[in-house]
Every structure is written in C-alpha cells, then in structure tokens.
Amino acid sequence: MARVAVLGGHGKTGRAVCSALADRDVEARPLGRADWPDLPSAVAGCEAAYVIAPNLHPDEPAYVASALAALGRAGVGRVVYHSVASPYTPAMPHHLGKAAGEDLVRRSGLAWTILQPGAYLQNLDLTGPLDLPYSPDVPFGFLDLADLGRAAAVVLTEPGHAGATYELATRVATVGELAVEAGVPVRQVPDPGTHPWLSAMFAYYDDHGLPVGTRVLASLLDRTAA
Template sequence: MRVAVLGGHGKTGHAVCAALADRGADAVPLGRADWPDLPGALAGCAAAYVVAPNLHPDEPAYVEEALAAARDAHVERVVYHSVASPYVPAMPHHLGKARAEDLVRRSGMRWTILQPGAYLQNLDLSGPVRVPYAVTAPFGLLDLADLGAAAATVLLDDGHDGATYELATRTTTVAELAAEAGVDAERVDDPGTHPWLSAMFAYYDRHGLPVGTLPLRALLG
C-alpha cells in the first residue's frame, strides 16, 4: 500500500515512515515543497497521515487544505495526528487541534484520530533534567517507536474507521525518569520563548498531562 505522510520529514514523520516500511508499505514523506501541488503529490496513495508543523499558527486551515487535497486525489483513508487532551482552553495550540479534529470527523472520508502524549524523546536524560514545570507532575509519555507502530496499524489494518485513540507508552513523572537515569531533576523558570509554550508549561505545572496507556497496548497487541 502507498501511504503519504504529510509532515514526513520531521521526527514524527520519520517514525511513521519507518514503521510503515517495516510493515512493507510504500511510505511517501511530503513536506512544504510538495504543498503547491498537494493533490498531485498524493496521487496513487490509498491513505494519508496528517501531521501539522509544530505550533502551526492556524492548524485547522492546514488540516482543511490537506483534507481537500486528499479528497481531490481520491485518498481513501486519513489519519490525523492530534494531541492528548485537545480541548483544553488554557492551551491555545491544543484548541487548534480540537477544531482540526472536528474537520476530520466531518470530512466525509474514512478517518482515525490519534491523540499522543508528549514524547519520551523530548527529555534529555544524559545529565541534570531542568524543565519549566513541576517535576512531580503526572504525564502519559509516548515513545516515538510506539507512535510509529500505532500509526502504521491504523493506516494499514481494518477496524479503525471512526476511532479516536489516546496514546502513551507509560505514565510517570520527570522526577521518576530522572531518578531511573541516575540524574537530578529540577523545575526552572519558563524561558518565555513562545506564548503558547508558556501557556502549556503553566498548565503542566498545575495539572501535568495524564494519558491512558491501555489504547496503545491494545493497538500493539
């Protein structure tokens, strides 16, 4: 099967493409250079995995354009890469994904939505871990390899149309991960690099981002 991966050149796209290749599928990574003729780039693909650029200023518009191109190219199935807890008013970029999910559900296509937790690989455990939120906050964290395997499953196997899956490999805290690695963990001040990230860190500080692990275990057998 030929599968397009929109956003296929980032770390998420690489993980999905690698898992598709492991399953014998023909993964087609697409990026900005393909956007001017996206229907043409999608031609011949039976399914598409849609990953928006990180902190995209208008993710619903991006997803709407991707869906329109997929319909024009007669793509049969679309899988949208959303986020765990998309409807959180305190996090603007999560709300953008919630609106994009609505577009996917009303697209008229066969669809599946994945709601991944934060990636384990986002934490550097080679030395002291410093994060701008409470190190004891609860998280459901996802390994990139598991994300790729789950994406390949819902793209290639039957039975996932109309489904929405939260994805986490394990539930833990930054403090616990650091202790396992034998390094220290501490909360530091938010660097204020982007207002959406600052809002996210403030939310994490109060609530973390819990995500269930059962859907991933069920998907991966």
C-alpha cells in the same frame, strides 16, 4: 505495494511513521513544505494519508482543511490525523487548534482515525542534568516515538479503525521519576518565555501534568499495558 502519504513526513514524528510503515512493507511517501503547492499531485496514487501539522502552527485548522481538500481531490479515501492528548484544553491554545482540526477531519467525508499522543519520551534529554519549566512531580502519559509509529502503521493498514479516536501513551510517570531512573538530577526553572503558547502549556503542566492511559496503545500493539 500499498502507498501511504505522510504529510509532515520529514520531521521526527513523520520519520517514525514512515519507518513503521516500511516494516510492514508499505511504501511511505514523506511530504513536506516543498510538496504543498501541488499537494493533490503529491498524494495521487496513495490509499491513505497520515497528517501531521508543523509544531505550533499558527492556524492548524486551515492547514488541516487544505490537506483534506487535497486528499479529496486526489481520491485518497483514508486519513489518520495526528492530534494531541486532551485536545480541548482552553488553557492551551495550540491544543485548541488540534481540537478544531479533529472536527474538520470528522466532517471530511473520508474514512478517518484520530491519534491523540501523549508527550514524547524523546523530548526529554535524560543524559545529564535536566532543567524543567514546570513541576517534575506531576503525572504524564509519555509516548515513545517508535510506539507512535507502530500504532500509526496499525491503524493505517489494518481494518476496523475507521471512526476511532485513540489516546496513546507508552507509560505513566512523572519527569522526576524518569530522572531518578536515569540517574540524573532535575530542577524546576523559570519559563524562558520563548513562545506564548509554550508558556501557557508549561503553566498548565505545572498544575495538571498531562495524564494519558496506556491500555489503548497496549491493545493496538498487542502487548500488556504498563
């Protein structure tokens, strides 16, 4: 059975990737912080790796560089990097960290693919009134976590994706439109100021949203674009 290491495999993104790999009868090896001190041993015997950095990592390029070095030492020749839609966005520092990570992946010498997901649908709690620190009327390309997992499993297990960069979204909508569909009210509230990078992201979203097209995901999953 093929084996794929999933760095960051215990979070919601990693669990979605591991589940989709299991559906393809691929052994997923979820790895976390406890595995980091001896990462080359943890990834040994894996044909490929999916690399997810922790949210708002203070130095994502260093994290990615360490992961790539471990993969190289262990002889893992295939890597898929979990980036973000619109990585080079100077107004959002954590996006710039992803852009630098992408550059490292492209120059790693490994066979690489980069996935650039839109905002997760699951990040919105549409079971009740929704308070939003940015406009509910700006466009987003939203991605369902299960679709992210399926797309990751495709590029990890099928030929033809080395050297490719894919933006991923399941559907295009505003948060206001999603709230109407769910039958819940939505209002814009002040930024809570919990993290400067989040504040920068909310300000960018307020002006621009985060548009992402749906055709790439539809093609990867062999379905009609929304």
